[in-house]
Amino acid sequence: MLQVPFIREHRDLVITRLAKRNIDVTETIDEVIALDEERRRIQTALDNTLAESNALSKEIGMMYKSGEVQKANLLKEKTSQLKEASKTLNEALNATSESLTEILYKIPNVPHESVPAGNTEEDNEEVFREGEIPKLFDGAIPHWELAKKYDIIDFELGNKITGAGFPVYKGKGARLQRALIAYFLDKNTEAGYTEYQLPLLVNEASGFGTGQLPDKEGQMYHVTEDNLYLIPTAEVPGTNIFRDTLLNEIELPIGITGYTPCFRREAGSYGAHVRGLNRLHQFDKVEILRVEHPSNSYKAIDGMVAHVKSILQDLKLPYRILRLCGGDLGFTAALTYDFEVFSTAQDRWLEISSVSNFETFQANRLKLRFKNSDGKNELAHTLNGSSLALPRVLAGILENYQIADGIVIPEVLQAYTGFSKID
Incomplete structure (x- = not known):
């Protein structure tokens, strides 16, 4: 399976070399790059949401210790929303990653530069x-x-x-x-x-x-x-x-x-x-x-x-x-x-x-x-x-x-x- 960073960094080379196999993978390679961008975007959003939720959890714990129960309960509602958002983002991340992997499984290896072009x-x-x-x-x-x-x-x-x-x-x-x-x-x-x-x-x-x-x-x-x-x-x-x-x-x-x-x-x-x-x-x-x-x-x-x-x-x-x-x-x-x-x-x-x-x-x-x-x-x-x-x-x-x-x-x-x- 080709590595996504290699595809991102060598898009044109991958397309040109795979053309030696008599296939045009331009759309497929662009789809891989787009899915990887989406995966990275979701991962960043998930990481930020989890970080915010963790920070709030620590803050809530400190409020309970200091007797600010009412404020803590209000923040707990916010953490519930963040947990739900994290669940949604995690499901989206898994779906996007699976779609990316399915496409990668279908792409053959890139021929070495010494491989001659040909059909049969x-x-x-x-x-x-x-x-x-x-x-x-x-x-x-x-x-x-x-x-x-x-x-x-x-x-x-x-x-x-x-x-x-x-x-x-x-x-x-x-x-x-x-x-x-x-x-x-x-x-x-x-x-x-x-x-x-x-x-x-x-x-x-x-x-x-x-x-x-x-x-x-x-x-x-x-x-x-x-x-x-x-x-x-x-x-x-x-x-x-x-x-x-x-x-x-x-x-x-x-x-x-x-x-x-x-x-x-x-x-x-x-x-x-x-x-x-x-x-x-x-x-x-x-x-x-x-x-x-x-x-x-x-x-x-x-x-x-x-x-x-x-x-x-x-x-x-x-x-x-x-x-x-x-x-x-x-x-x-x-x-x-x-x-x-x-x-x-x-x-x-x-x-x-x-x-x-x-x-x-x-x-x-x-x-x-x-x-x-x-x-x-x-x-x-x-x-x-x-x-x-x-x-x-x-x-x-x-x-x-x-x-x-x-x-x-x-x-x-x-x-x-x-x-x-x-x-």
């Missing part, structure tokens, strides 16, 4: 590419056919048990999935991230804290009776560890990692591009999160990008990095880099990671602050990244590592799988 993913900017795209043998097939051929993933069984988008991993497929999770976690902890095991259900406050609510409410599975949500990513429970927290500056930076299943309704997703592992309702992901000093967060995101690059280099998968344009940028992000692996069998790029800096947007919602060197409370910056999402990484491995008589396991994973080939 075609306008994203490629900033890096590495790895040679393998030349597959004649007769190479996509991962959903490989999964059936070698009996390692059963999409039809998952559909029987639950529905489309809930695959069942079997035998060496399940072992490979477990190997990837263990490898990713080991890689992250070696880089200094502390491992957490996190809840898979979160409450409404957690959803609002990281920005899934109200923006993505329709994309989450909702347990209505308990008003809990299945997590769409470990970012939600992981970042909410720090909700309503005041840190000391010396505690920064903080880095955590965690593996969780993730659940997304993916309403409206259909077609050939969502076949197999390309788009699922339940999938596994290992996440990295950081809480940073504002002066260090853009150096930190560069470090996170370099870390994800090292994983893909170990896996020897061809990949590229995109800086997302304003129209493709997530609601809460100020800057996002997407990693994509090339699927040779599908002849297309598959997104496998997003690394984002949210600056103070989440921290403001979370009330995540630190005490700086001047002794003042300051909002921290939050960042997160997939390290990595398993389905499309697995799809890339199956398709790019296939040979005529099986699928070779990347060398870095063989110590985890206990085998070097699926056949």
